[in-house]
Amino acid sequence: MRYVIRRVLYAVFVVWAAYTITWLLLFYLPGNSASMIISGAGADVDQTLLASLEARYGLDRPAYEQYFGLLWQTVTGDLGTSITLGVPVAVVVGGALPHTLALGGLALAFSVVLGLGIALLANTARATWLRNILFSLPSVFLSFPVFLTGLILIQVFAFNLHLLPAVGNDGFRALILPALTSGIPASAAIAQVTAKSLYEYTHGPQATFLTARGVGRGRIVYAHGLRNAVIPAATIIGMSVGGILAGAVITETVFSRQGLGRVLQAGVVSQDVPVVQGVVIISALLFALANLAVDLFYPRIDPRIRLGIA
């Protein structure tokens, strides 16, 4: 039970830290939302107008008042109103969230399947050359920039083969290419860690003993090795949720999709603090929840951790 409380408190801390750091960054950036609205209108900055706008959004108050005011609002569930759009942030973010959730969920599924698949194949393929290629694949994946992967996938599957739509938001088919694009780099880390621990397991003393007691190679890899190799992989899977969320900005841009990434990008450009904060807090929540899930799942895959909870 203490373990669970600890992990929950840790998740809360992560969300708070993400919120605070973003606020600090935005606060100390030159200019503010009010000046952006005015300069957006093309006029010279009228000091009285600026002052009235600042007063309206509370930007004239001292820093700590602004910070704690916003923090309290957020804690009570009020994300504020978008400065540039004039609608509640909850509506903006809420509208984008399902798209990103679908994209991120599928990307995560791709990355796990692809990552574990590569790791397993790399350790079981009969041909040495194939094993070598599979072992080096993760580093190749990692060194590819996300936008390039996206463009290549569009070129091949949309323009050449006409299999899938290149851009857009409509339906599951439009989801596949962007999900692959953000899933591939995430899968690389999973594959790398899992392949390495599987290799060490199958070449270690425990595997020798299993062989000696008549357990076949396949069972050693799937029934014993994977159970052990998944332990370090679980941490990586939790971390890759962060990577996928961060990658959403690029992926959604490349594939012209709606989603949190696009909202965030627009918010940053117009210095729409409430929107940016809203996206950050939702992303941080997602990330923290994913890692909390991993933490709570951990004792199930590694019973040595469970001992301490009792």
Added chain:
Amino acid sequence: MTTPPLLQVADLSVRYSTDGDDVLALDRVSLSLERGERLAVIGESGSGKSTLTHVLLGILSRNAHVTAARGELDGVDLFGGLTETQWTELRRSRVAYIPQDPNIALNPVLQIGRQLDEALRLSPRKVEKLRRRDEAIALLERVGIADAERVYASYPHQVSGGQRQRVLIAIALVGRPRLIVADEPTSGLDVTVQKTVLDALDELVAETGVSLILVTHDLAVARQRTDRVLVLERGRVVESGATAAVTDDPRHAYTRRLLDAVPSLHEGKLAPTPGLSQVDPGHREGGLVAQGLVKTYVTRDPRRGKILTPAVGGVDLAIEPGTTYGLVGESGSGKSTIARIVAGIDRADEGSVHFRGQDVARARGADLRTLRTRIQYVFQNPYTSLNPRFRIFDVVAEPLRGFKVASGAELDRRVRDALDVVGLEPSIATRTPTELSGGQRQRVAIARSIVLRPELIVLDEPVSALDVSVQAQIMQLLIDLQHEFGAAYLFISHDLAVIRELSDRVGVLRRGELLEEGPVGEVFAQPKHEYTRRLIDSIPQFA
């Protein structure tokens, strides 16, 4: 004799080749084993014992080349090009393996029950699914596990080392094998546990008629537990025959050397090599006095929270100058904790340590540095206690440099003296630890500890990682050094015979408490505490 032997091997050679370098691990080994017979394979490290077990199970590494005139196990030709699938069948039905280290062999993330269940599922016996659990529990009970239900539902880390080793024996029994190959099955266990595990194996042989190959470095175990013995030296069989005959009257010089090297419980402290001159120690007054030592380890784990492990609970001991105090106990008894407190590495929670009147725990600055030059420490494992990147000269010179005791020609002289005293060639000074054998490394570690001429050396299991013949040499060396330089020893060991041959006084430690204490001869002849008696009785002995 109408039935043929269970196992017949003739002229078996195994060669390992790595990058063009060939090592002959087994050289024309022949052996045969009857049904229900127990064969001991003895030999020191590098003798080919493990290679022999691996060859019988077909688990040699890829770079091994096997040639044999004959190799038949229960009618199956072992070296006639069995496929991996055929080997797997053989391992499930005829030959079972009990490995040395039960901590490594069991999968930590699967319940013991599931691992037994897997073995049952794979075995050719075709145990029905609804009978498997009962069968597994029955197997656990049969190897002497009292709370079989609990062990069945436990993960490996939740049961004791002895129980883990029994679980492995139970797994070995699943396929009703004709032959069990046990590779040092008890070398990692405490003596009292070792006895019960070996008893369990003995019973199995008697009841089921299975044959046993017991690989061991412990000649007393071989003597007590086997019918015939095979002595291996550098891959060759130098002697074989009935165990009693070979151990009573060894024909080969190597066997004799092995037997002579075994420390004995019945003889007193070893005598120094005749003709050694004695350096006047000059510090005969005041030894080490430890009083009321208490130590509890606190570990903080982010996942588990705070864990308190009581290690030592109120121990008093005193070491006279120039004598050896032997501290004996099983794993977890707190031996090493006491050693570390005495040497000033760890601090006790309560109690005090005085060395020649000086408080070890409260020493600071210059006092502490002087104290450290007077008390030195030798660790158990010479493979990890020497920096592999240092040359031997620098390993031994480090304390002199660190404490700024000597430099230049003086440093040079003292390092060479220390190497000479521990019986190492001067040429060794330019080599690195990785180029040396285990025995040579432990000599280097001892040279490093004596180079400062300390008054007390704490020796934490310094010989337990070594082969018996090397162990005997190091023990003689320690006796000689004490005679020459008059240093006192705090000697830690789990091996009562080693303690007997090295110590003047002995303390028996269990769960952090000193159960009894006194002159070695008295404690061993008339143990007062029941636990001491059990320890002594558990030791495998000749005759």
